[in-house]
Amino acid sequence: MSVLIVGSTALDSIKTPVAQGHRLLGGSASHAAIAASFFTRVKLVGVVGDDFPQAYLELFRRRKIDLTGLELRKGKTFFWAGEYEPDMNRRRTIKTVLGVFETFKPQLPEPHRAAKFVLLANIAPTLQLHVLEQMRNPRFVAADTMDLWLNTALSDLLKLLSRVDAFILNDSEARHLTGEINLLRAAIKITKLGPKYVIIKKGEHGAILWDGARPFIAPAYPLANVVDPTGAGDTFAGALVGYLASARTSLPAAIRRGMIYGSVVASFCCEGLGLQRTAKLTRQQIERRLAELKRLCSF
Amino acid sequence: MSVLIVGSTALDSIKTPVAQGHRLLGGSASHAAIAASFFTRVKLVGVVGDDFPQAYLELFRRRKIDLTGLELRKGKTFFWAGEYEPDMNRRRTIKTVLGVFETFKPQLPEPHRAAKFVLLANIAPTLQLHVLEQMRNPRFVAADTMDLWLNTALSDLLKLLSRVDAFILNDSEARHLTGEINLLRAAIKITKLGPKYVIIKKGEHGAILWDGARPFIAPAYPLANVVDPTGAGDTFAGALVGYLASARTSLPAAIRRGMIYGSVVASFCCEGLGLQRTAKLTRQQIERRLAELKRLCSF
Numbered sequence: 148m149s150v151l152i153v154g155s156t157a158l159d160s161i162k163t164p165v166a167q168g169h170r171l172l173g174g175s176a177s178h179a180a181i182a183a184s185f186f187t188r189v190k191l192v193g194v195v196g197d198d199f200p201q202a203y204l205e206l207f208r209r210r211k212i213d214l215t216g217l218e219l220r221k222g223k224t225f226f227w228a229g230e231y232e233p234d235m236n237r238r239r240t241i242k243t244v245l246g247v248f249e250t251f252k253p254q255l256p257e258p259h260r261a262a263k264f265v266l267l268a269n270i271a272p273t274l275q276l277h278v279l280e281q282m283r284n285p286r287f288v289a290a291d292t293m294d295l296w297l298n299t300a301l302s303d304l305l306k307l308l309s310r311v312d313a314f315i316l317n318d319s320e321a322r323h324l325t326g327e328i329n330l331l332r333a334a335i336k337i338t339k340l341g342p343k344y345v346i347i348k349k350g351e352h353g354a355i356l357w358d359g360a361r362p363f364i365a366p367a368y369p370l371a372n373v374v375d376p377t378g379a380g381d382t383f384a385g386a387l388v389g390y391l392a393s394a395r396t397s398l399p400a401a402i403r404r405g406m407i408y409g410s411v412v413a414s415f416c417c418e419g420l421g422l423q424r425t426a427k428l429t430r431q432q433i434e435r436r437l438a439e440l441k442r443l444c445s446f
Numbered sequence: 447m448s449v450l451i452v453g454s455t456a457l458d459s460i461k462t463p464v465a466q467g468h469r470l471l472g473g474s475a476s477h478a479a480i481a482a483s484f485f486t487r488v489k490l491v492g493v494v495g496d497d498f499p500q501a502y503l504e505l506f507r508r509r510k511i512d513l514t515g516l517e518l519r520k521g522k523t524f525f526w527a528g529e530y531e532p533d534m535n536r537r538r539t540i541k542t543v544l545g546v547f548e549t550f551k552p553q554l555p556e557p558h559r560a561a562k563f564v565l566l567a568n569i570a571p572t573l574q575l576h577v578l579e580q581m582r583n584p585r586f587v588a589a590d591t592m593d594l595w596l597n598t599a600l601s602d603l604l605k606l607l608s609r610v611d612a613f614i615l616n617d618s619e620a621r622h623l624t625g626e627i628n629l630l631r632a633a634i635k636i637t638k639l640g641p642k643y644v645i646i647k648k649g650e651h652g653a654i655l656w657d658g659a660r661p662f663i664a665p666a667y668p669l670a671n672v673v674d675p676t677g678a679g680d681t682f683a684g685a686l687v688g689y690l691a692s693a694r695t696s697l698p699a700a701i702r703r704g705m706i707y708g709s710v711v712a713s714f715c716c717e718g719l720g721l722q723r724t725a726k727l728t729r730q731q732i733e734r735r736l737a738e739l740k741r742l743c744s745f
Contacts, residue, residue: 234627328533330650331670351629352651355668364743366663369654371630403745444663444743446702 149188149213150392152180152385153253153278154268154291156193156217159421160228160242163235163375171421172203174225175268175291178378181422182412183266183389184210185430190259192216192278194251196224206426215256220247235376236350255281264392267311268381269293272303279310287391287398289313289344291384297323309341313402315384317348330355331362344402346387348380354406358399365406368414368440375420382416382425383409411436448487448512449691451479451684452552452577453567453590455492455516458720459527459541462534462674470720471502473524474567474590477677480721481711482565482688483509484729489558491515491577493550495523505725514555519546534675535649554580563691566610567680568592571602578609586690586697588612588643590683596622608640612701614683616647629654630661643701645686647679653705657698664705667713667739674719681715681724682708710735 154176160169180191190213197219207214223246231238253274260283267275267290275290282288290311296304297320308314314337318330327333334345334357348354349367356363387402387409394401411433418424453475459468479490489512496518506513522545530537552573559582566574566589574589581587589610595603596619607613613636617629626632633644633656647653648666655662686701686708693700710732717723 329670329672331668335670349651352648362668362742363745364665364668365745366665366743369630369661369663371628371634373628407745441745443661444665446662446664446706446740 148263148392149190150183150264150266150388151190151192151216151255151259151262152176152183152266152268152388153192153216153275154179154270154381155225155248156191156195156199157225157227157248158199159377160226161375161377161420162230163420164231164233166374166420168420168423170200170226171423172206173227173378173421175270175378175381178381178416178422178425179266179268179291179385179388180207180212181210181425182382182385182416183392184212185412185428185433186386186389186408187392189213189389190216190262192253192255192259194218194220194247196220196222196247199224206422210426216253216259218251222247224248229377231376235373253278263287264388265289266384266388267291267307268384272296272300272307275307276303276310279307287312287388289315289384289388291315291381292320294320294323305340308337311342313344313346314342315346315348315387317350317380321347331357334362346406348383350376350379353410354383356402356406358402363403363406365403365410366440366444367410368436369443370414370417373417374424376417377421379413379416383413386412407437407440408433411440447562447691448489449482449563449565449687450489450491450554450558450561451475451482451565451567451687452491452515452574453478453569453680454524454547455490455494455498456524456526456547457498458676459525460674460676460719461529462719463530463532465673465719467719467722469499469525470722471505472526472677472720474569474677474680477680477715477721477724478565478567478590478684478687479506479511480509480724481681481684481715482691483511484711484727484732485685485688485707486691488512488688489515489561491552491554491558493517493519493546495519495521495546498523505721509725515552515558517550521546523547528676530675534672552577562586563687564588565683565687566590566606567683571595571599571606574606575602575609578606586611586687588614588683588687590614590680591619593619593622604639607636610641612643612645613641614645614647614686616649616679620646630656633661645705647682649675649678652709653682655701655705657701662702662705664702664709665739665743666709667735668742669713669716672716673723675716676720678712678715682712685711706736706739707732710739
C-alpha cells in the first residue's frame with residue numbers, strides 16, 4: 148500500500164565537524180519520503196519555490212515518488228542553514244528563510260485523501276491537523292514533531308495527539324512534553340494523551356516503543372564515522388511508516404521491525420551530507436545492514 | 447570456576463530523589479561480588495574497619511563468598527555519602543572518609559593466587575596492578591575504573607591496560623581517555639592500549655563491546671522506577687565476570703551473554719537502595735528477566 152507523507156521540503160546549508168554542503172535537498176518530508184520509497188510507493192505533499200533545483204525533483208521521480216501533491220510556487224524554497232557542535236548532538240541555526248513555506252497550507256489532491264498510511268512529518272501541528280481533516284479513512288497515522296511546537300503550539304499538538312495512532316518524538320522532547328526524566332514513564336504518559344504507539348528516538352542510542360502493554364528496544368546501528376545527522380529522525384520515521392505500509396504481519400510485530408528498518412536507513416543517512424547517502428541506497432544494502440545489526444545484538 | 451574480585455568495601459549514605467539510606471553496604475567489590483555470586487563462587491579481597499556491621503559479613507557468607515581475603519582492621523570502614531540530582535545521572539559527593547582503606551594494599555592469600563578469573567573492580571590502578579602481580583596464571587582478567595584515576599593516575603592506568611584482557615568503563619570515561627566523542631571509535635582506540643575486549647557502559651542506554659573485530663550492542667533492561675543507581679556499574683562488571691567464570695561456551699560468545707546478565711543484574715540493583723534489592727535476588731529471577739529482555743529486543 149502507498150504512504151502519504153506531508154512535511155517540509157527545503158534547501159539546507161549544513162556544516163558539521165567533518166563536512167559541509169550548500170543548498171542540499173532537505174526538509175522533514177524529503178528525508179522521510181526518500182526513506183519510505185525503499186519499501187513502498189510514496190505520495191509527497193509539500194511546497195517548493197521556483198529556485199528548487201530540477202535535479203532534486205528528478206531524484207524524487209527516480210525514487211518513484213508521486214509529486215502531484217508537491218506545490219510549485221513563485222518565490223523561495225524554505226531555506227535552513229545550520230552548524231553542528233563537535234559532538235554532533237547539538238546544532239545551531241544560522242539562518243532560516245521560510246519563503247513559500249510561510250503560507251503553506253497543504254491541499255491534498257483527491258486521490259491522496261484515500262491513502263491508508265499517513266506520515267505527518269515534522270511541520271506545525273495545525274498543518275498536520277489540516278491534512279488529517281482531509282483524509283477519508285486512514286488505517287494508520289503517525290506524526291513526528293520537534294521541540295519548537297512544544298513551546299509555540301502545544302494546544303494544537305495535544306489536539307493532534309488525540310487523533311494519531313503513533314507519535315514519534317525524540318528523548319528531550321518526550322521529557323519536555325511530560326516532565327518525566329525516565330523515558331519509559333514519559334512514553335507511557337504520552338499514550339494517555341491519545342496515541343496507541345509512542346516511539347522515542349534516542350539518536351545514537353536507538354529508540355524505544357511503548358505499545359500500551361510493553362516496551363520494545365530498537366538499537367541504533369553503531370557508526371564509527373558520522374558525517375551529518377541532519378534528517379536522521381525524519382528518515383527513521385519515513386522508513387518505519389514506509390515499511391508498515393508494505394508489511395503483511397500484524398501491526399505490533401510490524402512496528403518493531405519497522406523501527407529496525409528506521410534505525411538502519413537512518414544510519415545510512417548519517418553517513419552522508421544531507422540526503423546524499425540515502426539517495427544512493429538500494430534495498431539490498433538495507434537488508435544487508437539489517438541482518439548485520441541483528442547479528443550485532445544477538446546473544 | 448571461581449572468580450577473584452578485588453575492590454572497595456564501603457559504607458554508603460545515599461540520597462536519591464526517591465529514597466535515602468545510611469551506612470548501607472557499598473563499594474565496588476561488594477556490589478561486584480554479590481552480583482557474581484549468582485553465577486559462581488567468589489573470593490572477595492578488600493578491607494573493612496571494626497565498625498563494619500556483622501550483618502554485612504553475614505550477607506556475604508549467605509552468598510557463599512569466600513572472605514579469607516577480606517582484611518578486618520582496627521579503624522573506620524571506607525565511608526561515602528552522596529546525593530543524586532533529579533535525573534539520577536549525576537551525583538555529588540557530600541563526604542568521604544577513607545579510614546582503613548587509605549593504607550589498603552591487597553595481599554592475596556596463597557590459594558587466591560591461582561584464581562583463573564579476576565575482576566579488578568574500581569580502586570586505584572596501582573592497587574589493581576599490585577593484585578595482578580601476585581596472580582599466578584590467570585586465564586581472564588577484567589578491570590573496571592572511574593574518572594578519578596584518569597585524572598590522578600593515568601600512567602598507572604595505562605600500565606594496567608597493557609595487562610588486562612577486558613577493560614570496562616563508562617561512556618564519559620571512554621571519551622575522556624581517548625578524546626573521541628564517538629563511542630565505537632573510543633572503544634577501538636582503547637583496544638590499541640592493550641585489552642582485547644573493551645566494554646563501554648552507557649547507563650540506561652546499555653553497553654557496547656568492541657572485541658577487535660566487531661561491536662556488540664547490549665541493551666539495558668528498561669526500568670520505569672529507578673530507586674538508586676549506586677553500584678550499577680560494579681554490579682554489571684561482577685555479573686559479567688561471574689558468568690564468564692561459569693560459562694562453557696567460547697569466550698567471545700560468553701562475553702556477549704555475560705554483558706546481558708550484567709545488564710539484567712544491574713537493573714535489579716537500580717530498583718533498590720544500595721545492595722538491598724540485589725542481595726535478595728534469586729538466579730531464577732535473573733533468568734526470568736533475561737528472557738523478558740530478550741523478548742523486548744526481538745524483531
